[in-house]
Amino acid sequence: MSDDLDDRRPIHRRLSDQLASDIAQNKLRPGEAIPTEAELSARYKVALGTVRKALDHLVGKGLIERIQGSGSFVRRPDFGTAFVRFIRYFGSAGDRRMPKSRILSRDAVVGPREVTDALHLEGGTRVVRLRRLRSHDGLPVLSEEIWLEESRFAAVLTMPEMEPQLLYPIYESLCGEIVARAEETITIDVADEGDAELLGMVVGRPVVLIERLALGYDDRPIEWRRSRGAGSDFRYKVDIR
Amino acid sequence: MSDDLDDRRPIHRRLSDQLASDIAQNKLRPGEAIPTEAELSARYKVALGTVRKALDHLVGKGLIERIQGSGSFVRRPDFGTAFVRFIRYFGSAGDRRMPKSRILSRDAVVGPREVTDALHLEGGTRVVRLRRLRSHDGLPVLSEEIWLEESRFAAVLTMPEMEPQLLYPIYESLCGEIVARAEETITIDVADEGDAELLGMVVGRPVVLIERLALGYDDRPIEWRRSRGAGSDFRYKVDIR
DNA sequence: CAGTGGTCTAGACCACTGC
DNA sequence: CAGTGGTCTAGACCACTGA
Numbered sequence: 001m002s003d004d005l006d007d008r009r010p011i012h013r014r015l016s017d018q019l020a021s022d023i024a025q026n027k028l029r030p031g032e033a034i035p036t037e038a039e040l041s042a043r044y045k046v047a048l049g050t051v052r053k054a055l056d057h058l059v060g061k062g063l064i065e066r067i068q069g070s071g072s073f074v075r076r077p078d079f080g081t082a083f084v085r086f087i088r089y090f091g092s093a094g095d096r097r098m099p100k101s102r103i104l105s106r107d108a109v110v111g112p113r114e115v116t117d118a119l120h121l122e123g124g125t126r127v128v129r130l131r132r133l134r135s136h137d138g139l140p141v142l143s144e145e146i147w148l149e150e151s152r153f154a155a156v157l158t159m160p161e162m163e164p165q166l167l168y169p170i171y172e173s174l175c176g177e178i179v180a181r182a183e184e185t186i187t188i189d190v191a192d193e194g195d196a197e198l199l200g201m202v203v204g205r206p207v208v209l210i211e212r213l214a215l216g217y218d219d220r221p222i223e224w225r226r227s228r229g230a231g232s233d234f235r236y237k238v239d240i241r
Numbered sequence: 242m243s244d245d246l247d248d249r250r251p252i253h254r255r256l257s258d259q260l261a262s263d264i265a266q267n268k269l270r271p272g273e274a275i276p277t278e279a280e281l282s283a284r285y286k287v288a289l290g291t292v293r294k295a296l297d298h299l300v301g302k303g304l305i306e307r308i309q310g311s312g313s314f315v316r317r318p319d320f321g322t323a324f325v326r327f328i329r330y331f332g333s334a335g336d337r338r339m340p341k342s343r344i345l346s347r348d349a350v351v352g353p354r355e356v357t358d359a360l361h362l363e364g365g366t367r368v369v370r371l372r373r374l375r376s377h378d379g380l381p382v383l384s385e386e387i388w389l390e391e392s393r394f395a396a397v398l399t400m401p402e403m404e405p406q407l408l409y410p411i412y413e414s415l416c417g418e419i420v421a422r423a424e425e426t427i428t429i430d431v432a433d434e435g436d437a438e439l440l441g442m443v444v445g446r447p448v449v450l451i452e453r454l455a456l457g458y459d460d461r462p463i464e465w466r467r468s469r470g471a472g473s474d475f476r477y478k479v480d481i482r
Numbered sequence: 483c484a485g486t487g488g489t490c491t492a493g494a495c496c497a498c499t500g501c
Numbered sequence: 502c503a504g505t506g507g508t509c510t511a512g513a514c515c516a517c518t519g520a
Binding site: 251252253287288289290291294308309310311312 | 488489490491492493497498499500
Binding site: 010011012046047048049050053067068069070071 | 507508509510511512516517518519
């Protein structure tokens with residue numbers, strides 16, 4: 001462990017923090033195997049049970065997966081389906097066509113106040129802005145504005161436009177930025193002229209507004225996204241304990 | 242354990258299932274202490290570590306709480322604040338007045354199809370219906386319809402109307418039904434005449450529709466509730482891992 | 483087959499709670 | 502102070518994976 005001085009925290013806790021930190025710093029990358037229990041036990045001179053407790057804790061935090069007989073692996077969060085969680089589709093049951101994305105514009109601008117605030121940047125920092133329209137069964141479903149710090153994501157401006165664009169893998173391969181989790185805030189608005197044009201809605205009808213802040217393993221903001229969709233398409237289910 | 246025959250499941254798993262079942266059958270009631278680790282270890286002739294693993298699992302499921310030096314206790318879920326999770330308030334920051342509830346009507350009727358479906362009852366079963374209006378700072382915020390199986394909840398019809406009515410404690414004391422968890426589905430609608438009257442809204446403006454199914458520890462449906470509120474008051478935050 | 487994680491045991495010591 | 506849960510150890514055996 002990096003700091004053997006702070007003896008007040010339990011060993012299993014220090015070990016899991018150490019590993020979480022390695023993951024945050026991309027020393028251990030998604031999909032990679034982490035050292036085996038025996039290896040960690042020997043390296044840090046702690047009992048196997050203590051190692052197991054640390055790893056179990058990381059499983060609980062969603063950072064790793066354990067596969068018996070194979071090893072323990074850094075988990076790659078799957079946000080591809082998050083879109084689907086919120087929006088209900090009307091297409092026939094057998095229809096499994098992927099939603100399609102079309103990028104409407106890509107540019108770099110001085111960040112509006114709310115964007116720099118959301119991304120924890122200095123006011124006036126330049127940011128990349130993407131506008132994107134997501135469709136299902138040929139019908140527009142979500143219009144998105146996506147904001148990124150320009151200094152880290154300039155490559156996004158010049159990348160060729162591929163078709164089934166999932167952005168997070170692109171951030172990873174092009175910019176070395178790995179999205180670990182996201183915070184979404186859902187509110188309700190009414191359709192304006194832009195929604196009427198992009199989503200084919202009637203002005204004044206309910207719109208669902210989804211604001212998402214994507215964060216790295218180290219909790220640094222990576223991307224801020226604001227999506228608008230027809231309220232009638234929205235459905236969300238929560239479990240309360 | 243009740244069935245020592247099924248040896249294929251791990252001991253810690255059988256033990257936690259046994260305890261979960263005791264909780265489901267109200268043999269162990271919310272707030273009560275469960276047997277100590279040592280007690281369970283002796284009674285079931287298993288090692289302490291195995292007992293601990295079983296109890297840790299129950300903590301993860303949200304069924305118990307453990308308090309060092311004191312004991313392990315059946316958890317009482319707190320839904321009183323769920324209302325607050327969805328609705329943002331505008332009152333001054335220092336204002337901590339509790340939201341108020343007023344019951345508009347109480348009666349028993351043949352359950353509408355969607356109600357009996359939600360409660361997993363035979364079509365045509367009689368149900369209790371409550372209408373309730375929840376206000377904050379004197380302004381109506383949520384209008385609710387609450388549905389209960391009449392045969393189990395007839396007492397709700399005749400109870401005196403107390404003021405700070407939290408229903409779930411009433412279900413427990415009057416009917417012996419304990420709510421363990423709930424499933425909520427959020428959709429968006431537009432205001433109708435009823436919303437205009439009860440919530441002071443303009444017809445056609447966005448409404449948030451929250452449907453909640455409350456369940457016991459044994460996953461049997463207890464109550465189905467449908468709440469409507471002004472869309473402009475709605476805000477919900479989710480964390481995605 | 484060797485190597486991995488999963489289960490289970492037995493026991494020592496610590497930290498906290500409540501009387 | 503006695504009793505509780507929390508930490509940690511050391512070691513045995515099992516179940517599964519993949520070459």
